[in-house]
Amino acid sequence: xxxxxxxxxxxxxxxxxxxxxxxxxxxxxxxxxxxxxxxxxxxxxxxxxxxxxxxxxxxxxxxxxxxxxxxxxxxxxxxxxxxxxxxxxxxxxxxxxxxxxxxxxxxxxxxxxxxxxxxxxxxxxxxxxxxxxxxxxxxxxxxxxxxxxxxxxxxxxxxxxxxxxxxxxxxxxxxxxxxxxxxxxxxxxxxxxxxxxxxxxxxxxxxxxxxxxxxxxxxxxxxxxxxxxxxxxxxxxxxxxxxxxxxxxxxxxxxxxxxxxxxxxxxxxxxxxxxxxxxxxxxxxxxxxxxxxxx
Amino acid sequence: xxxxxxxxxxxxxxxxxxxxxxxxxxxxxxxxxxxxxxxxxxxxxxxxxxxxxxxxxxxxxxxxxxxxxxxxxxxxxxxxxxxxxxxxxxxxxxxxxxxxxxxxxxxxxxxxxxxxxxxxxxxxxxxxxxxxxxxxxxxxxxxxxxxxxxxxxxxxxxxxxxxxxxxxxxxxxxxxxxxxxxxxxxxxxxxxxxxxxxxxxxxxxxxxxxxxxxxxxxxxxxxxxxxxxxxxxxxxxxxxxxxxxxxxxxxxxxxxxxxxxxxxxxxxxxxxxxxxxxxxxxxxxxxxxxxxxxxxxxxxxxxxxxxxxxxxxxxx
Numbered sequence: 001x002x003x004x005x006x007x008x009x010x011x012x013x014x015x016x017x018x019x020x021x022x023x024x025x026x027x028x029x030x031x032x033x034x035x036x037x038x039x040x041x042x043x044x045x046x047x048x049x050x051x052x053x054x055x056x057x058x059x060x061x062x063x064x065x066x067x068x069x070x071x072x073x074x075x076x077x078x079x080x081x082x083x084x085x086x087x088x089x090x091x092x093x094x095x096x097x098x099x100x101x102x103x104x105x106x107x108x109x110x111x112x113x114x115x116x117x118x119x120x121x122x123x124x125x126x127x128x129x130x131x132x133x134x135x136x137x138x139x140x141x142x143x144x145x146x147x148x149x150x151x152x153x154x155x156x157x158x159x160x161x162x163x164x165x166x167x168x169x170x171x172x173x174x175x176x177x178x179x180x181x182x183x184x185x186x187x188x189x190x191x192x193x194x195x196x197x198x199x200x201x202x203x204x205x206x207x208x209x210x211x212x213x214x215x216x217x218x219x220x221x222x223x224x225x226x227x228x229x230x231x232x233x234x235x236x237x238x239x240x241x242x243x244x245x246x247x248x249x250x251x252x253x254x255x256x257x258x259x260x261x262x263x264x265x266x267x268x269x270x271x272x273x274x275x276x277x278x279x280x281x282x283x284x285x286x287x288x289x290x291x292x293x294x295x
Numbered sequence: 296x297x298x299x300x301x302x303x304x305x306x307x308x309x310x311x312x313x314x315x316x317x318x319x320x321x322x323x324x325x326x327x328x329x330x331x332x333x334x335x336x337x338x339x340x341x342x343x344x345x346x347x348x349x350x351x352x353x354x355x356x357x358x359x360x361x362x363x364x365x366x367x368x369x370x371x372x373x374x375x376x377x378x379x380x381x382x383x384x385x386x387x388x389x390x391x392x393x394x395x396x397x398x399x400x401x402x403x404x405x406x407x408x409x410x411x412x413x414x415x416x417x418x419x420x421x422x423x424x425x426x427x428x429x430x431x432x433x434x435x436x437x438x439x440x441x442x443x444x445x446x447x448x449x450x451x452x453x454x455x456x457x458x459x460x461x462x463x464x465x466x467x468x469x470x471x472x473x474x475x476x477x478x479x480x481x482x483x484x485x486x487x488x489x490x491x492x493x494x495x496x497x498x499x500x501x502x503x504x505x506x507x508x509x510x511x512x513x514x515x516x517x518x519x520x521x522x523x524x525x526x527x528x529x530x531x532x533x534x535x536x537x538x539x540x541x542x543x544x545x546x547x548x549x550x551x552x553x554x555x556x557x558x559x560x561x562x563x564x565x566x567x568x569x570x571x572x573x574x575x576x577x578x579x580x581x582x583x584x585x586x587x588x589x590x591x592x593x594x595x596x597x598x599x600x601x602x603x604x605x606x607x608x609x610x611x
Contacts, residue, residue, distance in 0.1 A: 218605045229508040233602035294480045
C-alpha cells in the first residue's frame with residue numbers, strides 16, 4: 001500500500017489492476033480511492049482527478065451543517081417552514097410531497113442523504129450557504145472539493161439539454177465538466193468520510209448522529225452491493241448524472257476495521273438504468289477493502 | 296370365505312375336541328360354530344371331525360389340516376406383527392439419504408447407531424444432493440435425510456442445526472500446506488473448485504459470500520463434481536484449491552483447516568412435516584451423535600444481524 005514497504009505496494013498495485021479490469025468489464029472508466037480510516041493505508045486508481053460530484057456534495061452539506069453546529073454557529077434542530085410551492089422537483093422525499101411541511105435542519109439533511117431528496121438539499125443549501133460549505137471543506141484540508149451551485153441549477157442544466165442519449169451532446173453539458181459544476185476527487189471524498197469517522201468534523205454525540213445519518217441511505221445497488229454481509233455496516237451516498245455513477249462511504253467490519261472508499265465512474269452507455277455500472281462500484285470497493293484488510 | 300378366521304375356529308374345536316366347549320371359548324352359539332366348521336369341510340371337500348355324543352374327534356384329514364393350519368396361522372400372525380411395527384415406525388426399512396462429504400466414518404457410525412437403537416430396523420441409505428433430498432422428501436420416496444442449509448424448507452421439518460467447518464484442499468508441496476492451518480485471505484489469487492451450483496444453489500452462493508466476507512474472492516470458479524476428480528485436478532493445476540470438510544487423507548493432496556473456522560456448511564436432519572415416526576426420531580438422534588463425533592460438527596449460538604440496513608425495512 002502507499003507509504004508502506006514494497007510487498008504491500010505490490011499488493012496495492014495488484015488490487016489497482018484488478019479494479020481497473022473490473023471497471024473495463026462493466027463498460028465504465030472508473031476512479032477509486034480507499035483508505036484504512038485508522039492507519040491511512042490506501043489503494044488508488046486515478047484518485048486525484050477532478051470529477052463532478054452532483055449529489056455526493058450533499059455529504060459536504062451535511063458535514064458543514066454539523067461542523068457549524070459544533071461551533072455553535074448553527075442550530076441543527078431549528079425548524080424550517082417549507083411551503084408546497086417552489087420546491088425543487090425530484091423523485092423522493094419532500095420533493096415528491098404535495099403539502100407544506102415543517103422540518104428541522106437535521107431532518108432535512110437526513111432526507112437529503114437517505115433518499116437523495118433534492119428539495120430538502122436545496123433548502124439546506126440556502127440555510128447553510130455554499131460559501132460555508134466550501135470553507136468547511138477547505139478547513140478540513142479538502143481544497144479541491146468545491147460547490148458552485150445547488151441541485152436546482154444542476155437540474156436546469158440537464159433540462160436545457162434536449163438529448164441525454166447522445167454521447168457527443170453529453171460531452172458539452174456543463175454539469176459533466178468538473179470545472180463548471182460541483183466537484184471533488186475520489187481521494188478527497190474518501191478523506192471527508194474518514195474525517196467524519198475520525199471525529200475530525202465534529203465529536204461526541206454530534207459525530208455519532210452525523211454518522212448514523214450516513215447509514216440511512218435507502219439504496220444498496222452500488223457500494224453496499226459489494227458487501228452483502230449481515231455483520232458489516234455500509235454507510236454512504238450516491239451521485240448520479242447522465243453516464244455518471246459515484247458512491248462514497250465507509251465500510252465497517254465487526255473486528256473494528258473501517259475503510260473509507262470513494263468510487264467514481266463514467267459509463268460508455270448513455271442508458272439511465274445500467275445495473276452493471278452500479279454493481280462494479282461495489283465490486284471495485286471490495287477488491288480495495290480486501291487488499292487493505294490483507295495488508 | 297375368510298379362510299384364516301375359519302382355521303382359527305377349527306383349531307379351537309380341535310383343541311377342545313368338543314363343539315359345546317369350543318363355542319363357549321369362542322363366545323359363539325354352538326349351531327353357528329357347527330355351520331362354520333361344515334363350511335370349512337365343504338371348502339376342503341373332506342370331513343374334519345368324527346362327531347359323536349362324547350365330542351368331536353379329528354379325522355386323519357382333520358389331523359393333516361390342523362398341522363398345516365398351524366403354519367398358516369403363525370405366518371399370518373408374523374405378517375400382522377411386522378406390518379404393525381412397520382406402521383408404528385419401529386421396524387422395517389427407513390429410506391434415508393446423506394449428502395456428499397460427510398465422510399465414511401460418519402456414515403458408518405450413523406448406520407451402527409441406528410441399528411443399535413432400532414433392533415430389526417434397516418436403513419436404506421443413499422448419497423443424494425440436498426436438492427434431490429428435498430424433492431424426494433416432498434414426493435414421499437424418502438423418509439429422512441441429512442441436508443445442507445440453506446435449502447427449500449416448505450413442508451419439511453429439521454433436526455438440530457450443526458456447523459461443519461470447511462478447510463482447504465491443496466496440492467502436496469503447495470507453500471500453504473507447510474502451515475498447520477491456513478488464513479482464508481492467503482488464498483487470494485487462487486481458483487476455486489466447487490460442485491455444480493445447481494446441486495444446492497443457495498449453499499453455493501452462501502459459501503462464496505462467506506469466503507468474500509473473510510477476504511477471499513476466487514479468481515475463477517471451476518465446476519468439479521466428486522472428491523476423486525477434485526483431488527486429481529488439484530494435483531494437476533497449481534492455482535486450484537477446493538474448500539471442503541476434512542476428507543480421508545490420500546497422497547497427492549493435503550487438507551488444512553482454516554484459521555478460526557470462517558466458512559461452515561450448516562447441516563441438519565430433515566423429514567416431511569408430520570411424518571416423524573419413531574424410526575425418523577431414531578435416525579435424527581443417531582445422526583446428531585454421528586455428525587458431532589465423526590464429522591467435527593458443532594452447534595452455534597443464534598445471532599441477529601448486527602448491521603441492519605434500510606433495505607431490511609425493520610429496525611430490530
